Amino acid sequence: MALPLFPLNTVLFPGGVLTLRIFEARYLDMVSACLKQDSGFGVCLIRSGAEVGQAADIYEVGTLAKITDWTQCEDGLLGITCRGERRFRIRSRALMPNRLLTGDVELLADAPEQPVPSRLQMLVALFKESNERTGYSSSATMQKATQANWLSYRLTELLPVDLPEKPMLLELDDELQRLDLIATILGSAGNRTTENAEE
Numbered sequence: 001m002a003l004p005l006f007p008l009n010t011v012l013f014p015g016g017v018l019t020l021r022i023f024e025a026r027y028l029d030m031v032s033a034c035l036k037q038d039s040g041f042g043v044c045l046i047r048s049g050a051e052v053g054q055a056a057d058i059y060e061v062g063t064l065a066k067i068t069d070w071t072q073c074e075d076g077l078l079g080i081t082c083r084g085e086r087r088f089r090i091r092s093r094a095l096m097p098n099r100l101l102t103g104d105v106e107l108l109a110d111a112p113e114q115p116v117p118s119r120l121q122m123l124v125a126l127f128k129e130s131n132e133r134t135g136y137s138s139s140a141t142m143q144k145a146t147q148a149n150w151l152s153y154r155l156t157e158l159l160p161v162d163l164p165e166k167p168m169l170l171e172l173d174d175e176l177q178r179l180d181l182i183a184t185i186l187g188s189a190g191n192r193t194t195e196n197a198e199e
Contacts (some may be wrong), residue, residue, distance in 0.1 A: 003041045003064070004030045005093070005101040007056040010041040011166040012084040013153040014110065022078040024028045024052060031067065031080060040066040042088060042103060045167050055101050059167040060090045064107070086110075087170060111175060120148075120179050126132040126186070127155060127185040149175040155182050 006027065012018050022028055034041055037075025042062045065082040073079045086104040093102055116124050127145050144150045156169045159182065172178045 001088075001105050001107060002032075003040070003042045003088070003103055003105045005044055005058065005062070005090075005103050006065070007044050007046045007049070007058045007101065008028070008051055009046055010043075011045050011156075011170060012082070014063060014087060014171060015150060015153055016063075016084040016157055018043065018065060018082045018084065020080050020082065021073060022080060025190060026096075026098045028078060028101055029098065031078065032069055032072070036064045040064045040085065042086070042105060043082075044088050045164075047164075058090075058101075061087060061091070061167055061171045062105075062180075063087055063109075063170070064158070075078050082189055095198070103173055108173065110149055111173065114149045114175075115153055116146055117176065118181065120176075120183060123151060123155060123179060123183060123186075127151060127158075130158065142184060152178040152182065155179075159185060 006020075008020075010018070023149050030041055033039070037138040041064075043065045044058040044062035046056040047059055059066055063084045064086045066085055068083050070121055087108040087110070089108060090103040090105050093103040095100060124145050128142060131141060131145075145154070152169075152175045156166060156178070159166070159169075165185070169181060172181070183188045
């Protein structure tokens, strides 16, 4: 599957929402084509380089993004809202004459949803508590939080971890393995906080 690629300093997960302000000609053309063809583009985390200018080196696993809304901002820039859909792995890539990076990608399948096991229910409670504090605790969201795959993606978005660790979580095909790793990361972060408080 051929896909235009958008290197960013963020990781988009399936089901996640991303807002962008577009100003470079290569990405304005890309967005225009996506809207006309009702197609998507790939969001990939930058390994080295920058979001603007020369094409950056990117991680091999990214997420297909579909544009759900767009607007012309007051400053003249194009604003778009995207939703993450399927994960993909880049098999090969090419740089177009307008410096737009494209890739031949393989879409990755997620396992069928399954309930969060009892040993990881503390992660469900953590997510619900976080959403209640921010006022986004709708009944639909709370119901989804009991599903392992969906919860693993939402928690990864919220994790206080170094950015390079997030594509590692995105690459995992097993949602329970992803949740186990999230629990380990959160436990390590909690231990560091306790140690700092005691010093």
